[in-house]
Amino acid sequence: MSDTISKHWDNMSDRDIMNSKGYSGMYSMPEPSNTIKIFESEYPELSDEFKKIQKEMYEMFAAKHMDYGLNNIALGGDLTNEVDKNFSLTGLCIRLTDKISRLRNLLTNGKNFVKGEGMEDTFIDIANYGIIGMLVGRDKWKK
DSSP: OOHHHHHHHHTSOHHHHHHSTTOOOSSOOOOHHHHHHHHHHHOHHHHHHHHHHHHHHHHHHHHHHHHHOTHHHHTTSOTTSHHHHHHHHHHHHHHHHHHHHHHHHHHHHSOOSSTTOSHHHHHHHHHHHHHHHHHHHTTOOOO
8 A cells, every 4th residue: 555545544533444435344334324223223222221321421421520610621721722632632641541540450459449439430431531532632622
C-alpha cells in the first residue's frame, strides 16, 4: 500500500474504514438501523441489559456532572482552544489510568474498601470517561 493510502487509513476510525467502499473485510456491515433490528431480535436479553446499563451510566454521568460541573474536565481552559483541549484530554487519560489501576486492584484483592465504589462502578466510570473524551473531542463540552 502506498504511503498516501496508508496515511489515509491510519487517520480513519474503525467505523470509517468498515463503512468505506474500499473496505474488503470479511464481513460487510449492514445499515445501522438494520443491524439494531437484527441484534435486538437475535439477542433480546443482551440488548435490554445493555440499554439498562446505558441508563445507569447516564444517571451517574448526570449526577457527577451536577456535583463537579464543566470546569472539572475543562481544567479552567477554553476547550475551543486546541492546547486547552489537549490538556483536558490528558487529564482524562490520567483519570482513566487511575480507574484502570483501581480495577486491577479490585480484581487482584477481590474486595473494595470504599463503600459504593466496586467493580461495576469502576466500569461505569471508565465508560463515562470515554464518552466525556468524545464529547470534548467533538467540541460539545460547553454550556
